[in-house]
Amino acid sequence: MVNGKNVNVLQGLELHTRVFNAEEQKKIVESVYEFQLMGQRGRLREKTYSEPAKWMRGKGRVTIQFGCFYNYAIDKYGNPPGILRNEEVDPLPPIFKQMIKRMVRWHVLPPTCVPNSFIVNIYDEEDCIPPHIDHHDFLRPFCTISFLTECNILFGSNLKIVGPGEFGEFTGPVSIPLPTGSMLILKGNGADVAKHCVPSVPDKRISITFRRMDERKIPYGYSPDPELQGLQPMISTPSRNAPLQHNQIVTKEPSSRVAAPPPRVVLKPIGGSSFVIGENNFPPLGVRNASQQRGYKKNGFRNQQRGHKKDGFQNQQKGHKKNGFRS
Numbered sequence: 001m002v003n004g005k006n007v008n009v010l011q012g013l014e015l016h017t018r019v020f021n022a023e024e025q026k027k028i029v030e031s032v033y034e035f036q037l038m039g040q041r042g043r044l045r046e047k048t049y050s051e052p053a054k055w056m057r058g059k060g061r062v063t064i065q066f067g068c069f070y071n072y073a074i075d076k077y078g079n080p081p082g083i084l085r086n087e088e089v090d091p092l093p094p095i096f097k098q099m100i101k102r103m104v105r106w107h108v109l110p111p112t113c114v115p116n117s118f119i120v121n122i123y124d125e126e127d128c129i130p131p132h133i134d135h136h137d138f139l140r141p142f143c144t145i146s147f148l149t150e151c152n153i154l155f156g157s158n159l160k161i162v163g164p165g166e167f168g169e170f171t172g173p174v175s176i177p178l179p180t181g182s183m184l185i186l187k188g189n190g191a192d193v194a195k196h197c198v199p200s201v202p203d204k205r206i207s208i209t210f211r212r213m214d215e216r217k218i219p220y221g222y223s224p225d226p227e228l229q230g231l232q233p234m235i236s237t238p239s240r241n242a243p244l245q246h247n248q249i250v251t252k253e254p255s256s257r258v259a260a261p262p263p264r265v266v267l268k269p270i271g272g273s274s275f276v277i278g279e280n281n282f283p284p285l286g287v288r289n290a291s292q293q294r295g296y297k298k299n300g301f302r303n304q305q306r307g308h309k310k311d312g313f314q315n316q317q318k319g320h321k322k323n324g325f326r327s
C-alpha cells in the first residue's frame with residue numbers, strides 16, 4: 001500500500017541472468033581490482049575513488065565513480081546529494097564501455113538511455129547499502145550488475161531498518177536474489193516508488209551501477225564518448241513464446257531452443273518477448289596483457305581468486321559448457 005492505494009512496487013523491474021559469463025565476470029572483476037589499486041595509489045582522480053575508513057562493521061563499502069561524481073549526502077560545503085557538476089572524475093574505461101554496448105545491443109537498455117556514468121561498489125563481507133531511491137539526476141532505466149557473490153536486494157515502499165541500523169539489517173516485502181553475472185534493470189515503480197537496499201552481504205561482492213545522467217546535470221568538463229554515440233539494438237527475431245502476462249519479476253535462464261549461441265536477453269516481464277541473437281555480435285570483453293596479469297598477482301588478488309572459485313565461478317563455467325553458452 002502506498003498512500004492508501006495498492007501499488008505494484010515491482011512494476012518496471014527486470015532481471016536478466018547470465019548476461020556475462022564466468023570468464024567475462026572474471027575479467028571485469030580483475031579490472032575493478034586494478035582500478036581499486038590505482039585508486040589506493042593515488043593514480044585516479046581524487047573524486048573517482050573513495051574508500052571509507054573501516055570504523056565500523058558494515059560501513060566500509062568502497063566506491064569508484066566514472067563519468068560523474070555523485071555526492072551521496074550533503075557535504076561539508078553544503079552541496080546537496082546529486083551530481084556535482086564542478087567535480088571531475090575519470091572517464092569510462094574500455095571494458096566498461098564494452099559492457100554498455102552489450103546492454104544496448106541485447107535490448108537490455110534502450111538506445112535512448114545509454115549509460116554515460118557508473119559506480120562500482122566493492123562490498124566486503126557484511127557491508128551493505130541502506131534503503132534509497134536513486135537520485136533523479138539519473139534517468140530511468142538504470143541497471144546494476146552483480147559479481148563474486150550472490151546476495152539479495154530488497155524492495156518496498158517501506159523498508160525497515162532492524163536494530164541499530166549500522167549493521168546492514170533491513171527487512172522489506174520483496175527480496176530478489178541477484179545471481180553473479182546478472183543485470184537488474186530498474187525503472188517505473190521499481191525505481192521510483194519502491195526503495196531498494198542490499199542488506200549485509202555474506203561474502204565479498206562487487207556491483208556496478210550504470211546510469212545515464214540527466215542532460216541538465218552533466219559535469220561541465222564532460223565530453224561525450226564517441227564510442228557510445230549512436231548505439232543501436234541488434235535486429236532481433238521475436239520468439240514464438242507467448243508474451244509474459246504477469247507483473248512480477250521473473251527470471252529465466254538462456255533458452256535451449258537455439259543451438260548456438262543461445263539468447264542471453266531472457267526476460268521482458270510485461271508483454272515483452274525474448275530475442276534470438278546472432279553469432280559474433282559481441283567480442284569477448286577485455287583483452288588483458290602480460291603486465292596487467294602480473295599486477296593482478298602481485299597485488300594479492302590471488303586470494304580473491306580463491307574466493308571466486310569458492311563463490312561458484314567453477315560451477316558456472318561448467319554450466320556454460322553444458323549449455324553451450326559462449327561469447
Ligand SMILES: O=C(O)CCC(=O)C(=O)O
Binds near residue numbers: 134145196
Ligand atoms: O549493489 C547493488 O546491487 C545495488 C547498488 C545500488 O543500489 C546503487 O548503487 O545505488
